[in-house]
Amino acid sequence: MPGEAPMLAAARWRSAHDSMRDLLRTRARHYSLPQPFYADPGFFELDLQGIFYRRWLFAGVACEIPQPGCFFTVQIGPNSIIVVRDRTDTIRAYFNTCRHRGSRICAAEKGRVGAFVCPYHQWTYDLTGALRHAGRMHEGFSPDGIGLRPVHARTAAGTIYICLADEPPDFAPFEAALGPMLAPHDLANAKLAHEAHIVERGNWKLVMENSRECYHCRSSHPELMRTFLEAYNFQDPTADPVISAFIARCNAAGLPSDGRGGDDYRITRMPLTRNAASITMDGKEAVARALGGIAEANIGSLRWVHFPTTFNHALRDYAILVRMLPIGPQETLVTAKWLVHRDAEEGRDYKLSHLTDTWMKTNDQDRILVERNQQGVNSLGYMPGPYSQDAEAGVINFVEWYCREMEGYLG
Amino acid sequence: MPGEAPMLAAARWRSAHDSMRDLLRTRARHYSLPQPFYADPGFFELDLQGIFYRRWLFAGVACEIPQPGCFFTVQIGPNSIIVVRDRTDTIRAYFNTCRHRGSRICAAEKGRVGAFVCPYHQWTYDLTGALRHAGRMHEGFSPDGIGLRPVHARTAAGTIYICLADEPPDFAPFEAALGPMLAPHDLANAKLAHEAHIVERGNWKLVMENSRECYHCRSSHPELMRTFLEAYNFQDPTADPVISAFIARCNAAGLPSDGRGGDDYRITRMPLTRNAASITMDGKEAVARALGGIAEANIGSLRWVHFPTTFNHALRDYAILVRMLPIGPQETLVTAKWLVHRDAEEGRDYKLSHLTDTWMKTNDQDRILVERNQQGVNSLGYMPGPYSQDAEAGVINFVEWYCREMEGYLG
């Protein structure tokens, strides 16, 4: 609970802590997790502490804040974070909380400011977070050393990640892996064409698990499956000669496409089905201008996942970035962002429904799956069940990563 | 809390457990219970464990699922249960949770299926609960021995009871008592004419207490009191010569009507007032066809209560079955089912408003009483008050049963 006293929290976490540690030790591998991982408020608090307050989290895209002073806010559990471009074009992030009496400073989801002025008593911070003005304070008060509490921020090929930890884990490997693969799509010169929020009444891990397999796609996602290639060897896609030829062609066209992966991420380029050019209802590209001016046709989709908050698809004509943020033990905010070339003009170069229909339907279908999953997991009748080691290998990867992280955190 | 870890739950229940045990020991008999019994989340959790996960619970009526594959779902706290008629005409019940990743299987309240297909990954169970199909599982996976987790199900004269315990208590005495008395109303050949749900913002025990006395009827239920006989000697109704003559007449007409009772149930047949033929606004029968083709007129109502979930009235022309299921510490779902002869046709043989008006009004009046009771009980100003040992003998019976059950459970 956000406002809980340290000692109370300590007492509660001690029990959740011991309980989670026991369950991590005794769980069956390749089985879904025991109920409390998906449902218990104490376990959720531990997830915030062990995952969301320690790992790099996808926040948004640099092209959303193209000018100095442009900002957006993002909510991590009870914490609102401001992400802003400063006057030196550096992306910075801060807790959206005034150092005076703690008021939220930016109420808007997005905007542009010259400085951050708290609406309560007009304490004013510059874009580097330093307190520049605090009116009517008593003699002896000094603004020196008072500033917005910073949050780490990094970018990778135009995507922004933040980390709330004092000492963030190494971001370089992911940046090095994603950078060259995503660079041709030139997201720095893209623009946000559409954004959609869905609140799913399910634990964030059920949302992530759902995104890590396509075992459910055939029956639940008819629109997506018009173009989306599902059946491949997840461990070694290049074993399929069609896929290996596709990857070779893309590499030759200047699109580095050999799969890369680390503990908490995985990046691959995959063809679409039936020679589809894009993930749309008709399989045709939705946007007349290619991202990054890519010339090569039929380049499939560059897919990347980064635990715990995002999975993405960059196509030739658009990219969709999906961000999953925990709200509560059984509630997750899923935000989808559609990016197109910044010179693409709605009406002339693309029709919004053509661009967004497939994923709007798909994401809502996933919401229903996740919510039913949560309902069933909440029952006494639930017990961990076996993942398919073939069709749910991606789920197993995620769950193993999660368990390792929590084991590390719990000590 | 549904998803709580075993150790957390243990820690919390230990305190609630000790606290409830103390209060059971020190409570004043024939007084309402101390506040936590009606309001505390930990006590509610103990009620689920000690009562709702151990006792037989009224679920519905066999005629609601007349064909093999017909099912309905019922929610017991966080647990959705499927009740289904299998191909051998046996009524069975299962947890509505897939053994794969725990998705809820049946979203609908009612329906008919050939098999249970989980909407997530199409795991398919036959009507006996056995897993018949699980696609794309890895080599070595066997569906043998995997099935929907069963819940005990029994019927008594066409009414269905379920029990979530591994070892259910003996159902036979209640079945033996209710069977002959209810048989003439032939509910197996009835049909559901109407069903209404009310969520009452009150603890389930306040709902049950309210149903166990008619001390409040005169002022709160003017419509019901047009026909409902209230003032009789609860301990020995036959002391009243009018009632004993009524019972003798019913017995002679082939309607066994001598009152029967056990620890957790009580069954009596009582006349109505003013020679009313049925509980309706005008005292006339609402349905042209008698249940079970009963020939005798003016047979009053067969009333039965079964703790903790139901009270009922079977009249000559219709039966109303009321089911009370706990949602939370201060929230209860009350469902009323009106049954008529299966050949009775709405419009021709009955008018729906004539059939339902009295109890629709009565049940909503009771909702208001229960909710006000809860509000007052939540106050610091509440202290247990004395039940009338005359007018509230039924409430005392219920409270004593509840306390015995919980004492037994807490050990």
Add this chain to the structure above:
Amino acid sequence: MPGEAPMLAAARWRSAHDSMRDLLRTRARHYSLPQPFYADPGFFELDLQGIFYRRWLFAGVACEIPQPGCFFTVQIGPNSIIVVRDRTDTIRAYFNTCRHRGSRICAAEKGRVGAFVCPYHQWTYDLTGALRHAGRMHEGFSPDGIGLRPVHARTAAGTIYICLADEPPDFAPFEAALGPMLAPHDLANAKLAHEAHIVERGNWKLVMENSRECYHCRSSHPELMRTFLEAYNFQDPTADPVISAFIARCNAAGLPSDGRGGDDYRITRMPLTRNAASITMDGKEAVARALGGIAEANIGSLRWVHFPTTFNHALRDYAILVRMLPIGPQETLVTAKWLVHRDAEEGRDYKLSHLTDTWMKTNDQDRILVERNQQGVNSLGYMPGPYSQDAEAGVINFVEWYCREMEGYLG
């Protein structure tokens, strides 16, 4: 939690208790409080116990219940309290909970009754709270000694305060201080012209802190600041010769106006700005009849605050009384009551919008400030910040009072 068992509560409060005591010991003075004080459910429970169940609380105005049997209800956390004028014109208060099975008795916010009749089983209490009738009780039951549980009630110059403690603190000093200063406004002969409720999603202390400074007024309250005098020496207003002349004039006109204060209250009379006659949009009086028939013009406003529940302004033409009651850790009910001379007639003597517009806007502006403050305080990014010892001296006074009270309560 209202219905928690004593032992459970004890266990929880032991931790919250220890935790709050530590934080009270280690907090930085003249800084806002650590997060749990504004956000934690356990701390909120301690606030109820230590403040709201021990101190005098502003409930309403005697002129709201002008006749014997007139009552209103007021909600203190989970407790509904009835405030009533009895047949001897004494103001009395009771828990709004029947001594039978605990039903809430009065559902209405206001009304007039001859006796209190519980709507459940018609137990009937006279205006002194004594049980006069309980129907159908068993032999041996006696109503003697059974009555509505009393709550202490006192009045000061026509304003009503209640105390839920068995042994209330001394009310006399506040009564003695407020009495002569408020008497000329003759609230006993006023009437309620309008009442407005706002639920603010913020901790009650954030609501009170917001009311204790006008540092935020310039930017947030343009309508109020047309007439409201803000910039004065809070510690010694009379240091300003304009103010000291104003006070001398008011004193001479029979309006005792020298400031008075105690631990938990402060009373001052202050001029308005720009020779405004009242706090209205145009600075003119809204009501043609003066409260108490005060003859002197331009008498500014008599302001008084009483911790923890009220701040008020009595002007020549109207008084506004604001009551703040805690609902939950992050939710507070704010009620504003506008009083005018009882012979003033709407339409003839005042226009309602002229009377209420300024405070309606101001109170809603404050709601937004409080809610943003709560949102920011809930973040990991929050840490206690420095109050301005000049502009926020009133906030510091309140916070120091609160901490002293809780230190006393926690022992």
